[in-house]
Amino acid sequence: MKKLINQPDDFVRESLEGMAAAHPDLIKVNFEPTFVYRTDAPVKGKVAVISGGGSGHEPMHAGFVGMGMLDAAVPGEVFTSPTPDQMLAAAKQVDAGAGILNIVKNYSGDVMNFEMATELARSEDMRVLNILIDDDVAVKDSLYTQGRRGVGTTVLAEKICGAAAEQGYDLQQIADLCVRVNCNGRSMGMALTSCTLPAKGSPTFELGDTEIEMGCGIHGEPGRQRMSIAPVDEITETLALGIIEDSAYSRTVRQWDESQGDWVDVELTDLPLESGSNVLAFVNGMGGTPLSELYIVYRKLAQVCEGKGLKIVRNLIGSYITSLEMQGCSITLLKVDDEMVKLWDAPVKTAALKWG
Amino acid sequence: MKKLINQPDDFVRESLEGMAAAHPDLIKVNFEPTFVYRTDAPVKGKVAVISGGGSGHEPMHAGFVGMGMLDAAVPGEVFTSPTPDQMLAAAKQVDAGAGILNIVKNYSGDVMNFEMATELARSEDMRVLNILIDDDVAVKDSLYTQGRRGVGTTVLAEKICGAAAEQGYDLQQIADLCVRVNCNGRSMGMALTSCTLPAKGSPTFELGDTEIEMGCGIHGEPGRQRMSIAPVDEITETLALGIIEDSAYSRTVRQWDESQGDWVDVELTDLPLESGSNVLAFVNGMGGTPLSELYIVYRKLAQVCEGKGLKIVRNLIGSYITSLEMQGCSITLLKVDDEMVKLWDAPVKTAALKWG
Numbered sequence: 181m182k183k184l185i186n187q188p189d190d191f192v193r194e195s196l197e198g199m200a201a202a203h204p205d206l207i208k209v210n211f212e213p214t215f216v217y218r219t220d221a222p223v224k225g226k227v228a229v230i231s232g233g234g235s236g237h238e239p240m241h242a243g244f245v246g247m248g249m250l251d252a253a254v255p256g257e258v259f260t261s262p263t264p265d266q267m268l269a270a271a272k273q274v275d276a277g278a279g280i281l282n283i284v285k286n287y288s289g290d291v292m293n294f295e296m297a298t299e300l301a302r303s304e305d306m307r308v309l310n311i312l313i314d315d316d317v318a319v320k321d322s323l324y325t326q327g328r329r330g331v332g333t334t335v336l337a338e339k340i341c342g343a344a345a346e347q348g349y350d351l352q353q354i355a356d357l358c359v360r361v362n363c364n365g366r367s368m369g370m371a372l373t374s375c376t377l378p379a380k381g382s383p384t385f386e387l388g389d390t391e392i393e394m395g396c397g398i399h400g401e402p403g404r405q406r407m408s409i410a411p412v413d414e415i416t417e418t419l420a421l422g423i424i425e426d427s428a429y430s431r432t433v434r435q436w437d438e439s440q441g442d443w444v445d446v447e448l449t450d451l452p453l454e455s456g457s458n459v460l461a462f463v464n465g466m467g468g469t470p471l472s473e474l475y476i477v478y479r480k481l482a483q484v485c486e487g488k489g490l491k492i493v494r495n496l497i498g499s500y501i502t503s504l505e506m507q508g509c510s511i512t513l514l515k516v517d518d519e520m521v522k523l524w525d526a527p528v529k530t531a532a533l534k535w536g
Numbered sequence: 537m538k539k540l541i542n543q544p545d546d547f548v549r550e551s552l553e554g555m556a557a558a559h560p561d562l563i564k565v566n567f568e569p570t571f572v573y574r575t576d577a578p579v580k581g582k583v584a585v586i587s588g589g590g591s592g593h594e595p596m597h598a599g600f601v602g603m604g605m606l607d608a609a610v611p612g613e614v615f616t617s618p619t620p621d622q623m624l625a626a627a628k629q630v631d632a633g634a635g636i637l638n639i640v641k642n643y644s645g646d647v648m649n650f651e652m653a654t655e656l657a658r659s660e661d662m663r664v665l666n667i668l669i670d671d672d673v674a675v676k677d678s679l680y681t682q683g684r685r686g687v688g689t690t691v692l693a694e695k696i697c698g699a700a701a702e703q704g705y706d707l708q709q710i711a712d713l714c715v716r717v718n719c720n721g722r723s724m725g726m727a728l729t730s731c732t733l734p735a736k737g738s739p740t741f742e743l744g745d746t747e748i749e750m751g752c753g754i755h756g757e758p759g760r761q762r763m764s765i766a767p768v769d770e771i772t773e774t775l776a777l778g779i780i781e782d783s784a785y786s787r788t789v790r791q792w793d794e795s796q797g798d799w800v801d802v803e804l805t806d807l808p809l810e811s812g813s814n815v816l817a818f819v820n821g822m823g824g825t826p827l828s829e830l831y832i833v834y835r836k837l838a839q840v841c842e843g844k845g846l847k848i849v850r851n852l853i854g855s856y857i858t859s860l861e862m863q864g865c866s867i868t869l870l871k872v873d874d875e876m877v878k879l880w881d882a883p884v885k886t887a888a889l890k891w892g
Contacts (some may be wrong), residue, residue: 182728182748184768184829184865191828198831202851238828272732307740372538392538468824470861471888472547472594473540475554480556495558497887505826507861509540531853532827535890 181381183505188378192257194237199242203531206246213263215270216242217252218395222276227345227354228252230340231283232269233290234259236377237398238467240335240501243532244337249342250530258504259375259399261289267297271306279307279351283337283358284331286314286430298436307351309436311358313337315367315512317426318395318403327431329397332464332512333365335500336524339533342528352438357523361514364451366423369510370403370415371396371466375503394418398466412473416480419511426454453515455489460524462495462512467502469509474498477509486515494524500532537737539861544734548613555598559887561861562602569619571626572598573608578632582709583701584608586626587639587694589646590615593732593754593794594823596691596857599888605698606886614733614860615755627662635663635707639693639714641686642655642670654792663707665792667714669693671723671868673782674751674759684789685753688820688868689721691856692880695889699882708794713879717870720807722779725820725866726759726771727752731859737852750774754822754859754866766876768829772836775867780809780844811845816880818851818868825865830854833865841869850880856888 185191197218200209209216222228231241232254239252251274256262271280280301284294291312298308315333322329341358349357371393374383384400387393390534393413395403404422432451437444453459463478465471474497485492493516501510516524527536541547556565565572571588578584584811587597588610597609607630612618627636634739636657640650647668654664678685697714707714727749730739740756743749748771760778785804793800809815819834821827828865830853841848849872857866872880883892 182746182765182863184728184771184825184833186767186832191832194835195828195831198833198835198838202831202834202853235828236826238826240829243827306814372540390538398722411542413542415540441699467826467859468863469540470592470594470823470858471599471855472551472591472860475551475558475594476542476547477540477554478558479550479554497558499827502826504828505863507538507824519749 181376183363183378185378189424191378192255196242196255197532206529207533210269211268213266215252215254215266215273216245217270218245218275221251221274224276225278226276227278227349227351228276228280229283229338229342230254230274231334231346232262232267233285234261236504237501239532244338244530246530248346248526248528249338249490249533258379261287261293264293264297264300267294268300268422271297271301271308275306281341281351281354281358282308282310283334283341284310284312285334285521286312286327287325287330309351309355311355311362312433313362314431315362315365316397317366317422318368320375321494322401324397324401328429331369331398332367332434332501332510333362336365336462336512336514337361340490340523342522343523346526359448361520363448365512365514366426366450367510367512368419368422369396369508370394370419371400371506371508373468373507374400375506398501400503412476413480416477417484420481422486423511423513428452451515453490453513455488457515458493459485459490460514460516461485461486461496463497464510464512465499466506466508467498467499468505468507471498474509480512493521537732543840546758547734550609552598552611562885562887566625569622569625571608571610571622571629572601573626573629573706574601575609578727580632581634582632583634583705583707584630584632584636585639585694585698585701586610586630586636587690588623589641590617592860593857594809595888599809599885600694602886604702604882604884605694605788619647620649620653620656623650624656627653627657627664631662637697637707637710637714638664638666639690639697640666640668641690642668642683643681643686647880663824663862665707665711667711667718668789669718670787671718671721672753673722673778674724678757680753680757682728684785687725688723688818688857688866689718689756689870692816692818692868692870693717695884696876696879699879702882704827715804717876719804719869721870722806723866723868724775724778724781725752725827725864726775727862727864729863730756731862739842754857768832769836772833773840776837776840777866779869784808807871809846809869813846813871814849815841815846816850816870816872817841817848819853820866820868821854821855822862822864824863825855825859827854830865837867849877
């Protein structure tokens with residue numbers, strides 16, 4: 181294993197220490213328990229938006245903490261869910277009394293721990309809603325999670341909901357918006373190479389010299405097909421059509437209903453990407469992919485979208501939700517309305533996303 | 537070779553087509569000859585800043601074209617200098633009559649071709665000055681170039697000189713500023729892995745499973761030492777001290793003197809990084825390095841700088857001058873004065889750098 185690390189056990193802590201040293205104007209990092217938060221949190225009157233999950237996907241989530249996006253990020257060990265006590269401590273740190281939205285990627289550990297943290301927070305009179313992101317069309321159910329995995333749409337949901345919070349949306353409005361983003365966003369990824377967890381020291385999975393994994397998850401979970409390397413235009417078309425032509429996916433999601441003060445089951449169905457839709461196209465690198473190659477992916481994606489009558493009104497190209505040094509990419513298409521575009525365009529000032 | 541490409545020969549063109557499709561608000565791409573330019577160029581009354589060089593270092597340079605940075609970028613084939621006719625065509629496209637500054641990395645082909653393009657431009661009554669970047673302390677002379685190689689300081693020079701042009705500095709002022717940045721900036725890099733040129737299909741150089749190349753160049757050129765992988769703190773300290781403790785480097789540079797209308801030899805000497813200096817610290821990924829690891833490098837770099845009495849007043853962390861999918865990093869320290877900091881902070885709007 182060749183990595184720019186010291187002791188494998190210090191990987192997450194030292195990377196966060198580096199972030200704290202680099203961005204004292206944006207973030208603070210708390211250890212024991214570990215979480216990252218906006219220097220100016222709690223922001224008076226504002227709903228706090230929090231996300232978290234295993235480390236190894238940087239810049240997600242800590243790189244998205246700052247004005248216009250997340251109030252806090254809760255990083256676990258590499259590819260391992262953070263614990264409820266981390267989540268609760270982060271919530272207490274950033275709670276301004278207007279409520280907290282947790283954006284939760286659909287992995288069993290994350291879901292369970294965020295629910296537990298939420299129960300604890302409610303027992304301390306905080307208002308908390310958790311919204312699930314489950315946008316990966318590659319695999320419906322797997323060993324790793326029930327339903328679809330949460331991937332690229334998470335980045336977009338964090339930006340859009342973060343902007344909404346900044347603009348004074350209330351908790352329920354932001355939660356509804358987050359559900360809407362999730363039901364309008366779909367992703368699929370692929371890997372050219374595996375990745376190596378620092379603590380393990382050997383690749384998470386094995387790929388032959390000419391093999392790729394289509395539909396690969398962000399923890400190296402198996403996808404739809406192990407196949408031979410193909411021209412990027414073919415790979416891109418497979419990913420894009422996998423997303424665009426996905427049949428309407430329905431799932432029952434357990435959500436907290438504030439008016440009833442109880443959990444309720446909500447039926448959610450993805451909205452179709454029909455011709456004439458406006459989309460935000462996100463081409464994401466897995467961590468070890470050169471930017472030059474992502475632009476070649478985008479080139480073909482734009483052609484496929486045009487052929488399908490989808491108008492790309494915004495795009496994001498770069499490595500934002502990664503799998504350590506894995507080579508590969510994912511595509512996310514988010515069907516956007518004017519409100520989402522306006523929130524996407526709103527100013528953001530974080531370590532990894534900055535504009536406006 | 538596993539890459540997200542179609543035909544190797546189409547790599548550069550298709551990547552640029554993807555950029556053009558993604559950023560029509562920022563850039564246009566011309567083919568035959570190939571160059572990338574600001575949509576709003578020529579910008580009336582403004583000195584035009586141009587840079588260029590071989591492809592494979594993305595986002596440099598095309599990702600830096602836009603308001604507050606470059607007016608045009610001239611990409612060659614992978615790791616291959618662009619041609620004088622490309623450079624001349626770019627100059628004509630963006631020339632607003634206030635003169636052109638070419639920022640040239642010190643590689644023999646780039647230097648020669650930019651000089652040739654400049655002669656041609658002058659014969660068409662354009663005012664052009666070329667300033668060399670030669671900041672890599674690892675190797676003084678090599679097979680690949682005379683003197684030091686041009687690496688990370690290039691990114692900083694493009695930002696700072698681009699801001700100066702935007703603020704109305706005249707050509708000579710910007711050229712002088714660029715020289716000052718170059719004499720105050722020093723870099724050193726290292727590689728964990730090699731990289732593979734699309735057209736070649738096999739690694740540029742060979743590194744064993746536990747070997748690293750200290751002082752590696754951005755084309756995989758040999759550095760100071762082939763050694764065993766070490767903890768990142770040791771690697772970072774070696775790079776940082778290599779930069780900080782470098783003996784004052786002097787070189788004779790051939791520069792065009794507008795008042796004499798002729799080339800003159802100028803003696804330039806690096807300024808020392810003495811205790812008490814303010815620095816901009818740039819931790820750069822080589823293309824295949826996860827951001828998490830770059831932050832671990834930054835963590836140690838901040839400690840080394842503090843120990844040496846250097847105050848990091850600005851930083852940049854990410855993959856900005858890369859070597860395809862190479863894993864590794866480089867460090868650049870630029871001693872800054874108030875003027876440089878102000879220009880660094882000035883608004884920039886390009887595909888790869890955006891703020892203000």
